[in-house]
Amino acid sequence: MSRKMVGLLIPLLALLLIMSTPAFLKLATPVRAQQYGGTLKIALPSEPNTFNWFAAGSTWSLDVLYPSYDRLFRWKNGTLVPELAKEFSVSPDGLTYTITIYNNVTFQDGKPLTAEDVAFTVNVLAQQDWTYYHGYFKSVDHAEAVDTYTVKIFMKELDVGFQALGLAVMNIMPKHIWEPLLQEHGDQLAVYNPKIPDEVVGSGPFQIVEYVPGQFVRYKAFDNYWMGRPYADELIVNFITEASTAILAVQKGEIDAYVGWVTPEVVPTLLSTEGVGIHIYQSSTFYHWGFINTRWPFNITDFRRAMAYCVNKQEIVDTVLSGWGIPGSWGVVMPFGPNAQWYNPNVENKYTFNLSKAAEILDKLGFKDVDGDGWREAPNGSDFSFEIYPPHYDIIRIRAAQMISDWLSQIPGGGIKAIVRVLEWKTVWPMIKKAQVDTYLLGSGPGNDISWLYRRFHTRETGGTGNWAHYSNPEVDNLTEALKTTLDPEKRKQIAWRIQEILADEVPIIVLYYRKFPQPYRIDKWEGWYRPLTGGIFNIWTLREVHLRTTAPPTSPTPPPTSPTPPPTSPSPPPTGPSPTSPSPTQPGGGAANTQFLVMLAIIIVLVIIIIVLLVRRRSPV
Amino acid sequence: MRRVLVRRAITSLITFFIAISLVFVISRLTGDPLSELIENPEVAPETVEALRRAFGLDKPLYVQYINFIQSTLVGQLGYSINYKRPVFDVIMEKLPYTIALLIPAITLSNYFAYRLGVESGWRRGKKFDISITSVSLFIRATPHFWLAIVLLYIFGVWLGIFPIFGAVTAGAEYASIWDWLKDYLWHYFLPVSVIVIRATGAMFLYIRNSLVETLGEDYITTAVAKGLPEKIVLYKHAARNALLPAVTVMGLRYAFIIDGAVLTETVFSYPGTGRLVYEAIVYRDFFLLQGAVIILTTSVIFVNFIIDLIYLYLDPRVRYR
DSSP, X not given: OOXXXXXXXXXXXXXXXXXXXXXXXXXXXXOOOSXXXXXXXXXXXXXXXXXXXXXXXXXXXXXHHGGGOOBSEEEETTEEXXXXXXXXXXXXXXXXXXXXXXXXXXXXXXXXXXXXXXHHHHHHHHHOTTSTTGGXXXXXXXXXXXXTTEEEEEESSXXXXXXXXXXXXXXXXXXXXXXXHHHHHGGGGGGOOOOTTTTOOOSSSEEEEEEETTTEEEEEEOTTOTTOOOSOSEEEEEEOOOHHHHHHHHHXXXXXXXXXXXXXXXXXXXXXXXXXXXXXXXXXXXXXXXXXXXXXXXXXXXXXXXXXXXXXXXXXXXXXXXXXXXXXXXXXXOSSGGGGGGOOGGGTTSOOOOXXXXXXXXXXXXXXXXXXXXXXXXXXXXXXXXXXXXXXXXXXXXXXXXXXXXXXXXXXXXXXXXXXXXXXXXXXXXXXXXXXXXXXXXXXXXXXXTTHHHHHHOGGGBTTTSBTTOOOOHHHHHHHHHHHHOOOHHHHHHHHHHHXXXXXXXXXXXXXXXXEEEEEEESSSEEOOOOOTTSOSOSHHHHHHOEEOOSSOTTOSSOOOOOOOXXXXXXXXXXXXXXXXXXOTTOOTTHHHHHHHHHHHHHHHHHHXXXXXXXXXXXXXX | XXXXXXXXXXXXXXXXXXXXXXXXXXXXXXXXXXXXXXXXXXXXXXXXXXXXXXXXXXXXXXXHHHHHHHHHHTTOOOBOTTTOSBHHHHHHHHHHHHHHHHHHHHHHHHHHHHHHHHXXXXXXXXXXXXXXXXXXXXXXXXXXXXXXXXXIIIIIIISOOXXXXXXXXXXXXXSSHHHHHHHHHHHHHHHHHHHHHHHHHHHXXXXXXXXXXXXXXXXXXXXXXXXXXXXXXXXXXXXHHHHHHHHHHHHHHHHGGGGOOHHHHHHHTOOOHHHHHHHHHXXXXXXXXXXXXXXXXXXXXXXXXXXXXXXXXXXXXHHHO
C-alpha cells in the first residue's frame, strides 16, 4: 500500500476504533421486578414549544405538561368524571358554580392546593385574553375562594358547556408561583417560559425535573400525590421525529409506547413482534363530504338527498380505510365518546346506497341525459358537472373522492359528472370560506358539549367561523341557540335529537367516516395500561396505574412465542376495534419488513458490483 | 490590503442589510402566522387578536420593519410566534448540536473528498479511479434519508450496536463529563456517518475533475520533466491549483450550517437547527425565520472573508496583486 493511502486511512481507522470501544457496545438498563419502580418511556413525535401552560396551545406542549397537573373534572372515555372536585353544584339560574375540592392535595413543591389556586387559575383564564383556553372562559365574570377548599365561580351569562369544556381542560396552576410572575411580566407572560423544575410545578402524579431541548423530558414520581404515588419511579418522554424510527424503537424495546401517528400498514409487523401490543382508539373527527349549500344545485334539498343515495360509506371504510374506521352517521353526531349521550339512533339508516333511487330523484328534478352521451344534463339542457376538492395531503380523502365520483358516474339513466380536483389546500381553504367551490372533503372536530352544533350549523357562523357548508335553516338556528341556553339535560337531548333528524333529512353535509388509529406499546414490561375507546394510551389513568409486569418473566433467555395474543392481564384490543389484518404466526421478529428489506439491499449491492466490474473491464485494455 | 478590507466590510454590511430586508418581506408574503389559530375551534377570536398585539403584528408593515431593524441593530431577535419564547433562546438550544454535528462532518468529508479526489484524478482510468467514481456516483444518487434509514437498520436494529434515536441516552445519569461524552459520541456516530458519506460522495467528483483538468496544464508537464518526485508534483503543483475553485464551494458549506441537515436530523431524532428552520417556514414563524437568516447571513459573510484569506495563501497571484 502506498504511503499516500495511509494518510487517507488514518481517519477511517480512528472512527473504527471509536466505534469498537467497550463504551459503545454496552447498554444496560437494570430492571427491578417489583410493583414500584421502573422508568416508563413514552415517545412523542415532536418537542413541546413552551412549558407555560397558560400560553401552550400545541398538542405536544399540552401532552408534555399533562402528567404534572390535576384538573377539577376530566373526560374519561366519554364520561365527565370529577377529579379534584369533591362536591359540585350550579345555581338554578346557571350563573354560579360552587365547587368543593379535596383537602389533601399538595403541589409538588410541598405547598397545599387550595381554593385560592383554583380561583386564581380561573381568573387568569377569564381575564388574560392571550391564554390559549380563554375562549372557554369568556362568560366567566370572576371566581373567588369562599373558604380554604370551596370556590365560587360567577358567570356573566349562561354558558351551558362551561363545565364540559372549560373546567374539564383547566389544569390547576399554583398561585404562589404564577401570581408574582403575572405581576412581573403582565401581558408578556404570554411569551414567558417558566424555569424547570422550580416554576413548572403542579399537583399531578409526575414532576418535571429535566428537559433537554429536542431530546426528552424527565419526570420523577411525586411521592405525595394525593391519589397515591404512581408505580413507575420515573417517566421519560422522548421526542422521535420520524414515525418509522419510533416504530423500530418500540420493537427494540427502547421505548414503551409511541403516541404519534402510525400507518395501519405496519400493524401486522408490530403485532408479530413479541412483547408489542396495539391500542386502537376511535377518533371523533368527522370526515365529511361538504356541500356549499348556497350554490346551485346544492341549494336544492332533493339534489343533496340524491347525492346521499350515491354514497356507500361502508365500502369507503372497508376499502380505503381497510377497516380502520366506522361509517359516519347521517345526523353528524357520533355514536361514541362524549357525544354518545346525545346521539339519535333513529336516523342511522336514513339513506342506503341505492343508485336507482338517486336516478328517480334526479329525473324528477329534471337532471336527465337528453343528448345520450351517458351524462345527465342540467334541467335547462346544458352540460352539467361539479367539483369535489379533497385536501392534497390526505390520500385517504383523495381516494374517497374518487370513489364518490365513480358511484355518481354509474347512476342508471346517465351519470352525474363529478370532477375530483386535488389542489394545494391553502388555495382551496379560502375558496370554501367564500363559497367558491361546489363540494369538498373536510375533517372537523366536534366539541365535548353538544352545543358545538351551533358552531357548525348556525346561520351566524356561516363561512368564516365554522359553518363551512353555508347551511342556513331557521329551525336549526333556533334549536342550536336553545342548546346553548337550556340547562335541563333531558330537554337538551330532545333538542339534539331533533337537530339530528333535520340534518339527516336535509343533508347539508354527508359524514363519510370516523377513523380509528393504532398506537404501539409494550406489553411485556408494563401492565395496567388504561386504554379508552376514544383516546390515546398516554393518559392520566395509565400514568397512575401502569406498573412493572410481575406475571411474565421478561428476562427469560428463551423467546416467548411469537403469537400476538397478549398475556392474560393485558386487555385485548377494544371490542369495537376490528383486527383488519391477522399477523402471520410463522414470522419471527419483525418478519415481513425485514425480509423485504434484505432482498432489496442484496439487489442493490449486486447491481453496484456489476456496474463496477463492467466499468473496470471496459476501461482496462485502454 | 487595507483598502480591500474596508471595501469588503462595506459590501458585507450592504449584503447583510439587503438579506434581512428580503427575509422580512418574503416571510410576510407567505400569509398570516396566526391563521391556524383562527381555524382552531378551541381558540377565541379575542385570543388571536391579543397574540397579534403581543407580537406586534397588528402594527402597519413599515412600523414593523423599523422595529425589526432597530431591534436587530441592538442584537434583539424578538420572540418566536410558535415557541412563544425569545428567538435567541430557541436557536441557542439547538445550534450547539448542529455545530457539533456539522463542523466535524463537513471537515471530514472535505478532507476525504480532497484526498480521494486527488488520488483518483492522478490514477484516471485505473481500477481505483473507476471504482471510487462509481461508488461516489451511487452515493450522490442516494437520498439522505434512505441512507440514514439503511444505516439505522443495519447498525441500530440488526447489529444493535448503535442507538436508534436521540443525541444522548434519555434520563441517563453521568458519573463524569467523559461518560457523557462517550454516550454522546455513541449517539453521534450514525448521523455523522450519513453526512460524511453523502458529502464526500458529492464533493469528490468536484475535486477529481478539477484535478484532471489541472493535470493537462503545461506546468505539470514541466514539473514532471524537471524530474520532481511524483508526490511533489501532485500535491504542490497540481492539487493546490485544482483546489482553487473547490475552496469556495467547500468553504460555503460551513456558512450554511444553520440550515442544518433536516433529513438526517429527522430520521435520527437528533436535535438541530435544520428542523427548526424548516418548521419556522412551515408555521410562518416570521421572527424565528428572521433570526435564523440573520445568523445565516452573518456566517456567510464571515466564511467568505475566511475563504478570501485562504485564497491569498493558495494563490500567490492574489497576494501580489
